[in-house]
Amino acid sequence: MPAALSVKQLRKVYPNGVVALKGIDLVVPEGEFFGLLGPNGAGKTTIIGIVVGLVNKTSGTVEVLGHDVDTETSQARASVGIVPQEFNFSIFEKVINIVVDQAGYYGIPRSVALPRAEKYLKQLGLWEKRNSAARMLSGGMKRRLMIVRALIHEPKLLILDEPTAGVDIELRREMWVFLKELNTAGRTIILTTHYLEEAEQLCRSVAIIHQGEIVEQGLVKDLLSQMHIETFVFDLEAPLTSEVEKLLANFGVQKVDSHTIEMSLGKDETLNDAIAALNRLDIRVRSMRNKANRLEELFLHLTKKI
Amino acid sequence: MTTREMWVAYMTIVRKESVRFLRIWPQTLLPSVVTTTLYYVVFGTFIGSQIRGFGDFSYIQFIVPGLVMMAVITNSFSNVAGSFFGSKFQKSIEELLVSPITPFLVVAGYVTGGILRGLITGVLVLSVSLFFTHLTIHSLILTVVFIFLTSLLFALAGLLNGIYAKDFDGVSIVPTFVLTPLTYLGGVFYSISALPPIWQKISLWNPILYMVNGFRYGFLGVSDVGVGESLFILMSLSVALLFANIYLFKTGRGLRT
Ligand SMILES: Nc1ncnc2c1ncn2[C@@H]1O[C@H](COP(=O)(O)OP(=O)(O)OP(=O)(O)O)[C@@H](O)[C@H]1O
Ligand SMILES: [Mg+2]
Numbered sequence: 094m095p096a097a098l099s100v101k102q103l104r105k106v107y108p109n110g111v112v113a114l115k116g117i118d119l120v121v122p123e124g125e126f127f128g129l130l131g132p133n134g135a136g137k138t139t140i141i142g143i144v145v146g147l148v149n150k151t152s153g154t155v156e157v158l159g160h161d162v163d164t165e166t167s168q169a170r171a172s173v174g175i176v177p178q179e180f181n182f183s184i185f186e187k188v189i190n191i192v193v194d195q196a197g198y199y200g201i202p203r204s205v206a207l208p209r210a211e212k213y214l215k216q217l218g219l220w221e222k223r224n225s226a227a228r229m230l231s232g233g234m235k236r237r238l239m240i241v242r243a244l245i246h247e248p249k250l251l252i253l254d255e256p257t258a259g260v261d262i263e264l265r266r267e268m269w270v271f272l273k274e275l276n277t278a279g280r281t282i283i284l285t286t287h288y289l290e291e292a293e294q295l296c297r298s299v300a301i302i303h304q305g306e307i308v309e310q311g312l313v314k315d316l317l318s319q320m321h322i323e324t325f326v327f328d329l330e331a332p333l334t335s336e337v338e339k340l341l342a343n344f345g346v347q348k349v350d351s352h353t354i355e356m357s358l359g360k361d362e363t364l365n366d367a368i369a370a371l372n373r374l375d376i377r378v379r380s381m382r383n384k385a386n387r388l389e390e391l392f393l394h395l396t397k398k399i
Numbered sequence: 400m401t402t403r404e405m406w407v408a409y410m411t412i413v414r415k416e417s418v419r420f421l422r423i424w425p426q427t428l429l430p431s432v433v434t435t436t437l438y439y440v441v442f443g444t445f446i447g448s449q450i451r452g453f454g455d456f457s458y459i460q461f462i463v464p465g466l467v468m469m470a471v472i473t474n475s476f477s478n479v480a481g482s483f484f485g486s487k488f489q490k491s492i493e494e495l496l497v498s499p500i501t502p503f504l505v506v507a508g509y510v511t512g513g514i515l516r517g518l519i520t521g522v523l524v525l526s527v528s529l530f531f532t533h534l535t536i537h538s539l540i541l542t543v544v545f546i547f548l549t550s551l552l553f554a555l556a557g558l559l560n561g562i563y564a565k566d567f568d569g570v571s572i573v574p575t576f577v578l579t580p581l582t583y584l585g586g587v588f589y590s591i592s593a594l595p596p597i598w599q600k601i602s603l604w605n606p607i608l609y610m611v612n613g614f615r616y617g618f619l620g621v622s623d624v625g626v627g628e629s630l631f632i633l634m635s636l637s638v639a640l641l642f643a644n645i646y647l648f649k650t651g652r653g654l655r656t
Contacts, residue, residue, distance in 0.1 A: 107656060142656075145497045149655045167400055167499035175497050181490035190415075191494075197411025198498035200404020242494075 095159030097123045097250045097281035098144065103153035105139050105305075113139040115305040116153070121283060123158070123249070126276045128296035128313075129285045132396050136305045137285045138178055141254050145175040158249055171199060174243035178254040178285075180235050182242070184228035188219060191227060192242050199246040206245060213241040216271065233260045237268075244275075251275065253284045257291060269295055289388040299388075303396045316391060324357045324384035325367070330377040337374055344370070355384060400499055408500045409508050416512025420478055427478065428520055431470040435524045438466050439531045442588065453590060456619055460535070463528045464615035465587030468549060470524045472582060472607065473574060475517030475550040476557035479509050480570045483561030492654060502648035506558060506641065513554030514547070521546050535618060541626065542617030548633040549610045553578075555640035562647050562654070581607045591623045606632060 098121040105114040113136045121127045129137050142148030144155055146162065155162045160169035182191045189210060196206035214220040217237040222230060230238060236256060243251060253272075257265045272295060276282050286292055292299055293313060300310040309316065332351040333341075341348070347355040356367055371378060384390070400408065420427040443459030450458040486492040495505055528534065536542065556573075564570045585607030591599050602608055603624070613629035616622040622629075647653070 147493055147496055147655060149651055167501070170497060170499040173497075177493065179490070181493045183486065183489050183491040186491075194411055194415055195494055195498070198408050198495055198500045200400050200407045200499070202407050 094123055095156065096120045097125065097158055098283065099154075099156040099159075100140070100144070101154045103140065103143065103155065104151045105136070105143065105148065106151045113305055114143075114151075117302070117305075117307060119300060119307065119310075121250075121281060123281050124276075124279060125281050125283075126273075126295055126297050127281070127283045128292040128299035129283060129302065130289070130292055130299055130392060131285075131302035134304075135302045135396075137302060138254055140302075141175065141177075141252055141283075141285070145173055145252065146170060147177075171246065172248055173250045173252060174246065174248035176236070176239045176243045176251070176253040176256050178258070180239070182227050182235075182238070185226055187224055187226055188214070188230070188238055189223040191238065192245050195242045196245045201246060209245060209247075210241065213244050217241055233264050236260060240268075240271075248280075250281045250283070253282070255285055255287065257286065257288065265291070289392055293388045301392060301395050308395045309391070313388065317388065319391075322357045322359055322390075324355055324390065325364070326382050326384050327354050327356065327371070327378045328352060328380045329354065330379045333376075337376065340374065400501070405501070405504055408498075409504045409511075412505065412508025413511045413515075416478070416482060416509060417515055419482060420512070420516045427474070427516060428523065431474055431520045432523050432527060435466050435470055436527055438462070439528060443531050453619075454621060456535075456621075457532065459528075459532045460619065461590075461615070462588055463525070463532065463534070464618050465585075465611045467521050467525050467528070467546070468607075468611050468614050469582050469587055471517040471521040471546055471550050472553045472578060472610075474520040475513040475553040476560070476578060477570075477574055478516040479513035479554045479557030480560040480564070480573070481557075482512065483509055483558055484564045484567070484570045487561070487564075487654070488567075496651075496654060502645045505648055506555075506644045509558055509561075510551065510554040513557055514550045517550030517554065518546065521550070537620035538617050540617075542614060544630070545610060545614040545617055545633075548630070548637065549614070552610075552633055552637045552640065555637060555644060558644050559640060559647070562644070562652065565653075581605050582611075584608075586611050586623060606636060609633065 098119065100117055100119040103114050103117040103119075106112050117136070117140060119140075129140065131137050139148055143150045144157065144162070146166070157169040158172045160172060162169045186194075192210040192214065193203055193206045196209070197203070211220065214223055217240060219234060219237055219241065222234065227235065227238065236259070240253070240256065243253075257268055260268065269291070272282060272284070284292075284295065296313055298310070298312045299316070300307050302308065326349070329352045333348060333354070338348055341354065345357060349355055358364070358367060368378065439459065442462060447458035447462075452458050453461045483492075525534075560570060560573050584602065585605050586602065591602045591608065594602065609624055609629035609632050612622040612624050613626055613633070616626050
């Protein structure tokens with residue numbers, strides 16, 4: 094069975110000389126829920142643009158479900174649906190027309206497209222808006238409109254470039270459920286996001302890309318278990334005295350302010366040890382939390398060291 | 400794509416394009432009707448009555464075919480240039496770029512939209528002329544062939560312009576500084592035989608001269624240039640522009656980064 098997406102030695106140099114991709118290798122098996130993570134300007138949108146036909150690559154090969162985008166362009170295009178990062182529909186057009194016309198470009202007649210559009214517009218809560226011009230939709234609705242548009246030809250691979258940017262928490266969770274269902278029903282999903290909690294919730298595997306290169310790639314659970322340290326923030330009941338502060342510094346504990354400290358624990362250290370140590374120093378902890386979620390820490394670690 | 404899928408995809412664009420210009424008809428169909436009516440009134444009736452006609456025909460009969468051509472040219476051109484540039488500007492062109500639709504179908508779809516608007520305005524403008532004069536038809540087939548080929552050619556040219564245009568100025572420059580002068584100098588209002596020899600020679604380089612004369616020949620049976628020659632020029636230019644457009648679409652010139 095061919096991979097949903099196979100990218101080999103992909104390079105992109107923009108006409109202005111920016112080297113956006115420096116030889117990307119990426120394989121996303123069918124049925125995967127895959128996260129493409131990386132800071133602003135890492136090259137995520139560029140990769141996606143090349144896969145779906147919005148950006149010309151400089152070199153390398155890209156196959157969508159075994160179809161080379163250069164030689165089997167139309168099969169490759171028909172196999173993928175894209176929800177772009179930026180709105181790219183005519184704002185004067187009616188919601189229903191945007192969706193049904195998109196089906197038309199894939200050769201799907203209106204008689205087939207209309208019931209399908211109804212199904213997805215209802216699922217994403219846009220059916221009542223079907224006769225509104227797209228400019229009348231809220232930001233979150235526009236994004237959902239683009240999801241419906243991307244699904245109208247029932248692609249096997251769905252790519253979403255920051256689908257939950259600017260979407261409120263409740264709606265974001267609804268979207269997660271919707272995407273998970275799509276994935277369970279057999280669709281491969283590739284998603285980029287800046288919310289690492291989202292990646293941790295949804296994705297089975299991720300690639301972390303930084304300055305046009307993949308710096309880490311694998312199953313989320315493997316990547317997390319590789320993490321050697323985890324940082325905790327402790328809120329203290331009483332202010333730190335300067336002697337205690339010096340003492341703590343020897344243990345690699347960082348002072349944030351007079352009532353807050355940060356402590357990084359290795360894999361072999363337990364929270365019990367940490368609390369016991371603080372007890373010995375007569376430091377009373379009022380509350381405690383993770384500094385960041387663990388994927389976030391891995392991410393920061395990987396994208397800062399370079 | 401199968402043939403049937405290709406047909407659906409093509410008709411999607413045609414339908415969308417037609418709905419667009421019909422919905423905004425006060426901006427698309429009406430202006431040409433108004434300006435051409437003014438030409439009929441001023442040049443045809445007020446001034447035309449002072450001007451000697453051409454052969455058996457009155458001056459207004461002489462200028463009607465040229466004015467119809469003028470409407471067809473501007474409308475076919477600006478429909479495609481404007482609509483295509485608009486979809487580039489709003490980035491909705493990406494809807495086509497990510498789909499399996501072939502470059503030929505995209506070109507054909509947009510161009511058909513432009514031809515439809517060109518023909519509809521052409522027919523409207525021609526109908527209005529009936530209030531001012533009566534029409535004679537020398538060859539119905541030739542009038543139809545010329546009006547069709549002219550709208551085809553300028554729809555293709557409009558698409559080329561839309562692909563290259565980087566801003567709104569880019570789509571208004573060509574009609575104002577190229578199409579209008581060439582049309583005025585293309586024998587709409589006069590026969591080039593009335594010009595000094597040097598200007599006659601120069602006029603022969605103007606492609607619009609051939610369209611105006613070919614179309615007029617269909618009505619009046621008189622022309623400054625050979626009808627066969629005119630057909631040949633129209634067809635070769637159309638074929639060249641068709642391939643240029645398809646090529647630009649394939650390589651993604653101005654569309655993909
Ligand atoms: N059209 C373009 N012309 C020139 N350079 C570009 C173009 N598009 C992107 N770039 C550059 O390519 C690099 C990668 O951009 P890209 O949009 O792929 O990043 P990204 O990972 O999607 O970032 P973000 O998270 O902000 O969306 C950046 O340095 C960007 O400035
Ligand atoms: Mg991006």
